[in-house]
Amino acid sequence: MKVFKKTLELKNELDILSKQGKKIGFVPTMGALHHGHIELVVRSVKDNDITVASIFVNPTQFNNPEDLKKYPRMPEKDIAMLENANCDYVFLPDYDEVYPKIDTTNYDFGMLEKVMEGKFRPGHFKGVGMVVKRLFEIVEPDNAYFGLKDYQQFLVIKSLVNQFDIPVNIVGCETIREHDGLAMSSRNLRLSDEQRKEAPEIYKSLSFIKKHIEDKSVLEWKQWFKDKINALSQLKVEYIEISDAITLEEVSLFDDSKSLVICVAVFAGEIRLIDNVLIND
Ligand code: AMP
16 A cells, blocks of 8 residues: 655556556545545446545634644554455645645535534635545546535535536445444544533434434424434534425424434534434335
8 A cells, every 4th residue: 555645656656557457446534534435445446447545634624713723633543444344545635735826716506505514613615625526536536435424525526526527426335333322433533531421412313313213303303303312411403404405405294205314413512413314214
């Protein structure tokens, strides 16, 4: 496995491989890797001739400077995990390598960036769009792998490649969870023992709603989730939305023929956890 810090060096190497007809798979990450990230790499290794993973904590997608500062960074451990997963190239750039000049592109994801994460983290998806577009320009992958844990992000990326006609196939990969159901996340490393003990209630409650969706109305389920989670000493719901799984428009009634997604953000102290379940997918 080779590690590149310089954009041009990586680009030159990948250009040669592309010209030889090699299929390139790409897994963008912010590091502090866990099994969820590694599953994306495993999938890419299976589908492609060459797999590139990037590790870049992208400042333009953080609306909270404290969150950016405290974001876990452990590149050496990450590199070892990627090597173990048979990744071929790691891109570990500095800020200036990713953003050599100011990006004046107008990123507009409409409804997709106005709700949920977009509403509570203003500017977040413009930052995601900016970094992913730039990384796609550098790597020029055939396939790129994203986790459905960040479901809204997955839809934003699909919109990005459509809008800018980027010739890459976006592959969504299922959420990888701890044994107790908690969605794996780099932020889980920051949970206290007590917070970690309560955090699995998020997915447990989401799974319960999914299983019994017919039993209550949309409004009742939202309230049920808030009451259940907020009753715990360590957790506080920021939002729960039950939405059309394609447009992210809120639904008011359940309809068997429509795919829905239930998305939540929950604070454990200052650590923000997100999760979702798909319904009728
Ligand atoms: P991040 O490093 O958090 O920006 O995540 C990099 C990629 O890994 C994104 O496509 C995430 O959706 C994906 N990812 C993060 N956590 C998980 C998980 N638990 N299961 C599947 N994919 C994940």
